[in-house]
Amino acid sequence: MSEEKKQVRITKATMPAGGWGSVGDVSTILTDQNVVVKDTGLLLKQNKTDGFACVSCAWAKPANPHPFEFCSSGAKATAWETTSKSIGADFFQRYTLTELEGWSDHQLEDHGRLTTPLRYDAASDKYLPVDWDVAFNEIGAALRGFDPKQVVFYASGRASLETSYMYQLLARMYGNNNLPDSSNMCHxxxxxxxxxxxxxxxxxxxxxxxxxxxxxxxxxxxxxxxxxxxxxxxxxxxxxxxxxxxxxxxxxxxxxxxxxxxxxxxxxxxxxxxxxxxxxxxxxxxxxxxxxxxxxxxxxxxxxxxxxxxxxxxxxxxxxxxxxxxxxxxxxxxxxxxxxxxxxxxxxxxxxxxxxxxxxxxxxxxxxxxxxxxxxxxxxxxxxxxxxxxxxxxxxxxxxxxxxxxRGHSNVQGQRTVGITEKPELAPLDKLKEQFNFEPPRDMGLTTVDACEAIIKRDLQGFIGLGGNFLRAVPETVLMEAAWRELPLTVQIATKLNRNHVIHGKAAYLLPCLGRIEIDRQGSGDQSVSVEDSTSHMHGSRGMTEPAAPGLLSEPAIVAGIAKATLAPNPNVNWDAWVADYRVIRKAMGVTFPEIFKDLNERMWTPGGYRKPLAAAERIWKTESGKAEFTVPEELPGNPNMPGGPDILRLFTIRSDGQFNTTIYSNDDRFRGVHGSRMVLFMNAADMERYGLGKGDVVALRTHADDGVNRRVEGLQIVPYDVPSGCIAGYYPECNPLIPLWHHAKESKVPAAKAIDVLLERSHSVATSAATSAAPSVA
The missing domain is CATH 3.40.228.10 (Dimethylsulfoxide Reductase, domain 2)
Incomplete structure (x- = not known):
């Protein structure tokens, strides 16, 4: 089942942000996701002190909110999570994973919530149901047999502070600092x-x-x-x-x-x-x-x-x-x-x-x-x-x-605050050692780019993913997808199906979890979680709607299940008690980070949140010199870092109005007047004339790099747009196959998706999936 390839429809986008276009977007997404009438009232609780923190962006929550403290993007995220559409075991009886590889990002997620734990069956090329305890025991047995340095614990930015704290502790007690997260790809x-x-x-x-x-x-x-x-x-x-x-x-x-x-x-x-x-x-x-x-x-x-x-x-x-x-x-x-x-x-x-x-x-x-x-x-x-x-x-x-x-993801900054980092100097390792009586690893962990390099070299044995769509989000798509299939173990904790699940390791588990908006019932009653926003304020968040399925586990319960099946018992870590009452987790966080999380259980419900200490905001500079540092740029203007020839264009990737990161809500982009397709290329009119191109012409892009890899995306339709001369724009993640893994920010290793030198060619096909449009060159 693949989406019909059709000519993109272009209209002149003149509407403002917000306004009736925003209202229309909210109405459409609620209808498309079959959100029942009683649940539409959830939006009135979004980003409110007595409600739930949006699962979309991390913008600050005011102490005195508007009556409707949500935007169209946030409403889309809420509808996407609370949809009445679902994927049960019967879904995977109808489709092999090879067939699902041909589906678009939108189609995969649009089929609804995952409802049962699944294990890949190579004989049938399908996911089959598996009991939770069996899945945990098999994952734990595999992890115990691996070199801990060859396992990655990746975290998406949606996981709560409580889950993230447990996750970093699991990784470090297992024996590594391999804790890349979505910050590695953005901030x-x-x-x-x-x-x-x-x-x-x-x-x-x-x-x-x-x-x-x-x-x-x-x-x-x-x-x-x-x-x-x-x-x-x-x-x-x-x-x-x-x-x-x-x-x-x-x-x-x-x-x-x-x-x-x-x-x-x-x-x-x-x-x-x-x-x-x-x-x-x-x-x-x-x-x-x-x-x-x-x-x-x-x-x-x-x-x-x-x-x-x-x-x-x-x-x-x-x-x-x-x-x-x-x-x-x-x-x-x-x-x-x-x-x-x-x-x-x-x-x-x-x-x-x-x-x-x-x-x-x-x-x-x-x-x-x-x-x-x-x-x-x-x-x-x-x-x-x-x-x-x-x-x-x-x-x-x-x-x-x-x-x-x-920041984009709704808690990615908070994950770093509670220790999700590959840099040992940024984690309170001595405090963790004292608190939980184990020896934390002290060596540098793997960043996202490092993890990708290890996967391509076949030097990684296991990948645990706490949410996200890692394989779709990273650069070097073709080499990564080929290497991913050789991983001995992939484990994905998720709410919806995405490409990172249909392309899988040799042993693969798909573990469905509760979403943040759903009521999380544990031994001590209904649970709440906490998150951090872009302005360093902490907020509480309560689940407000019934779970998508009765058998779903919470993220903390899944992390605890893997931990108990993998690690030797430690009397200082009672995983079951933590799952039964998240207040116990928050007390532990307060011991590890007393300046930030002391009394978190009480303070997390402060209207507008409470702010963690920020020395620079008080003009206290915790730098080596004790002062704020002026820095001289390493590359001054005039260095040859812009396109180097008349045939080279500079591509930068963009998001559409119909997406949030790798989640594609629709194939329309009302702010840019694009409807029906994401396989488009925005181009300056003068450049179009120079190349002899017209609106709707189909082209391919090839990365301008001399490293033996032919990175190519086919089937891009030209859209005239107000873009700087010599530059073009295309959608993320469709253009990710054009980004070399080595093309990243110096020092931070963030993929340099906003400036990729490419060559434009006439396309050999009308519309080829960006995920399968490039291949290593053959001499």
């Missing part, structure tokens, strides 16, 4: 860049800073799709005449205009709020150049102020008291030519000086960014450059100012 550049410059690995901004700011800088984050609830803060800022300056390759609707669905007047009159006061379409990979240009303009304004005897533009008092490395940074900026900056940024000196002028006149500035900064070869450098810009005027550690990385 690890943030974690590395901020840690070395301001001494913490997360942002410094809280919701109230949006009320106090007088300028917002926005870099590479599509708010209308990835975190629409933030549009409320942006709209309120604009109503106070706060300038919002945006740098992004595409003109995204959410950063152009917004109609607030919470406002009857705006809905009835179709009133729109213009979000960005300046919109600069930077070339992918040109972010360092943009910020270098703004800094250069700031120095020029400061020189003029000094010459005129006026107040300085640079906050020299802050710099002298709180920073280190300023002189070297200033020298590098002054030496950098405007010609090089303009060429790499794709923007004029005048445009960057205009943006810098607004910044210079503002007293409290927020630097907001997403994966448009982090998923580059120079992703860490992009983050540290934004820190440089903010430090120039003291815009960290005061009300209305700070740096604000916008």
């Amino acid at each position: 690890e550049s943030t974690s590395v860049g901020l840690q070395k410059t301001i001494g913490i690995a997360v942002g410094t901004v809280k919701l109230s800073d949006f009320e106090d700011t007088d300028c917002i800088l926005f870099f590479g984050q599509n708010v209308g799709v990835n975190s629409p609830r933030m549009l409320h803060q942006l709209q309120e800022a604009r109503k106070r005449d706060v300038p919002i300056i945006t740098f992004n390759p595409l003109r995204e609707r959410g950063l152009v205009s917004f109609t607030n669905p919470q406002s009857p007047l705006e809905m009835l009159t179709r009133q729109e709020t213009a979000i960005s006061t300046q919109y600069h379409q930077v070339k992918p990979g040109g972010d360092t150049a943009v910020i270098m240009g703004m800094c250069k303009a700031i120095f020029a304004l400061d020189d003029a102020a000094l010459a005129a005897g006026e107040q300085r533009v640079i906050d020299i008092a802050f710099i002298q008291e709180h920073t280190n490395g300023f002189s070297d940074f200033e020298q590098a900026v002054r030496a950098c030519s405007w010609e090089a900056i303009e060429r790499e940024a794709g923007l004029s000196q005048a445009a960057l000086e205009e943006a810098a002028g607004v910044y210079a006149r503002s007293s409290a500035v927020l630097g907001v960014y997403g994966m448009g900064l982090t998923q580059h070869r120079n992703g860490v450098q992009n983050v540290t450059m934004l820190v440089n810009l903010l430090l120039l005027r003291g815009n960290i550690g005061k009300p209305g100012a700070g740096i604000c990385p916008v």
Whole structure:
């Protein structure tokens, strides 16, 4: 069963973010997922103190929420989880896994919730039902026979703090720090860049800073799709005449205009709020150049102020008291030519000086960014450059100012807080040793890229996945899928079927779990969990609807089942007691992390959440120098890191309005006017003319890399779009086969999905699955 291949339908997208389009999206997803009428009231409890935390994005939950504190993306995620569609054992009697490989991402998940534990049967090429205890015992027996260093414990960003804490303890008691998570694929550049410059690995901004700011800088984050609830803060800022300056390759609707669905007047009159006061379409990979240009303009304004005897533009008092490395940074900026900056940024000196002028006149500035900064070869450098810009005027550690990385998954930041990390220096290993009386491993674990390299080399024996769609999310699709089939063991804890399940190891288990929105009944009664949002606030979350099936286990119960079957008994860890009462887990977390989680059981229900300590927000810098660090970029504008020839295009991957990460809710993208297909390529009209292409023509992309691997995606239909010249855009994850595994951010190893040099060719087929469209080259 494969989706009918059809010509993509293109319309002119002029609607604002929010508005009636958002209302229509919510109505459609509720109907499509057969969400019963009584459960539609769940949306009124979404992101409320007495309700549940959204399973989509991690944007902050206000203490005084709107009546409808959810967006269309969040409603889609809720409907997707609470759907009445389900997959039982009979489903796998009808289809082999080989047949299911031909299904699209949307088709696989759209069939509904997994309801019974399954084990792969090679003879029939199907998943067959297996008893929970049998599955745990067989998994445990396999893990006991492996080298612990050759097993990976991957975590998606949806798992609760309680589950994540148990999961990292399982991995370390088993004997490794192989704990990559979805941060490795998005904001690890943030974690590395901020840690070395301001001494913490997360942002410094809280919701109230949006009320106090007088300028917002926005870099590479599509708010209308990835975190629409933030549009409320942006709209309120604009109503106070706060300038919002945006740098992004595409003109995204959410950063152009917004109609607030919470406002009857705006809905009835179709009133729109213009979000960005300046919109600069930077070339992918040109972010360092943009910020270098703004800094250069700031120095020029400061020189003029000094010459005129006026107040300085640079906050020299802050710099002298709180920073280190300023002189070297200033020298590098002054030496950098405007010609090089303009060429790499794709923007004029005048445009960057205009943006810098607004910044210079503002007293409290927020630097907001997403994966448009982090998923580059120079992703860490992009983050540290934004820190440089903010430090120039003291815009960290005061009300209305700070740096604000916008996380995607609803608890990925929290997972790192409770110890999901491959870096032993970031985990409280001595405390875990004392608390649970075992010797934690001290060696560096595997990142996502490291894990993929080990899989391709056949150096990994087992992969345990706590949610997510790892195989679909990572680069190097073809080599990875071939190697994945050779893994001795794959175990996936999941709510829905995805490609990571139909492509499997030699021994494979699919363990269905309760979703966060479902009532979790354990020995001590109904349980609640906790999560952390993008602004470092902790929140409680209660299940609100009946489970999809009576035999489902919770994530903590599944982790405990694997742990008990794998590890030697430890009197200091009572897995059964933890599963029976999650309050016991939270007390253990409070012992391990007393500064953060002491009294979590009581504090998790604080309206708006409670914030973990953030030293940099108080201008306490936990760096080696004891000060915030100015850094000189390793690659200055003018280095040859943009496309190197007339035939090379720079591809950057994007998400659609109809998806959340690898979850595809529909094949439509209303913000870009694309309907019916995701196999499209957005292209500048001048580039289309140069290549002799018209709207709807079908092309293929091939990665420009001389490493012996032919990475290719076929069947992409051309869509004319306002894209910087020499650059093209395509959807993630369909374009993942074009990303070499080695093409990642220096220092953080985040796959560089936002800047891939490719060659465009006429396609040999009308529409080929992106997951099967490339192959190793043969001499």
